[in-house]
Amino acid sequence: SQQGEEDPQALSIQEGENATMNCSYKTSINNLQWYRQNSGRGLVHLILIRSNEREKHSGRLRVTLDTSKKSSSLLITASRAADTASYFCATDAIEPSGTYKYIFGTGTRLKVLA
């Protein structure tokens, strides 16, 4: 699997339900970010969580980070039809040379049914 791989690839839920998406990565990181992309649009930054943080909230979003398992989850509570979009995680992978490389996952396509 590649760095920053989201799971599931696609998710369909009813309005009002919670949506949980997961991201796994391979190398050590300094931070992990979640982005959202509406169809045919650019990405919008949602939340950044640093490697020394375990949980972060922003409105209806809750992000967790488990560096021991190299994984993160994004929870959207009380979902709305407007939350329908693709969600990507991005990690700043530390390369053997010591430089940082930002890598985006393949995304989770969320569909919220009204």
Place this chain on the structure above:
Amino acid sequence: SQTIHQWPATLVQPVGSPLSLECTVEGTSNPNLYWYRQAAGRGLQLLFYSVGIGQISSEVPQNLSASRPQDRQFILSSKKLLLSDSGFYLCAWSVGRQETQYFGPGTRLLVL
């Protein structure tokens, strides 16, 4: 506040024709700039990034090149487009390489 512009929004080009996509950022100085390509229904592939004028790093060897003639201008070019160059091209900027990236609206390129 900072804004990022990309143009054109859509582009249909024949195989073998040249390409020039432009990205400009307003409201910030010395940004890190990025070009990504996104295939339909897929994730983002980093093509180029730049930490300053004239400084370009290529992530993937291919038919494309990038230039940064001014601090807040980033251009993606090709001398001869291939069918495989079709995709959604996104420009982004950040304050530093490990910080939040802010994306432009994208350019949808179709090579026929």
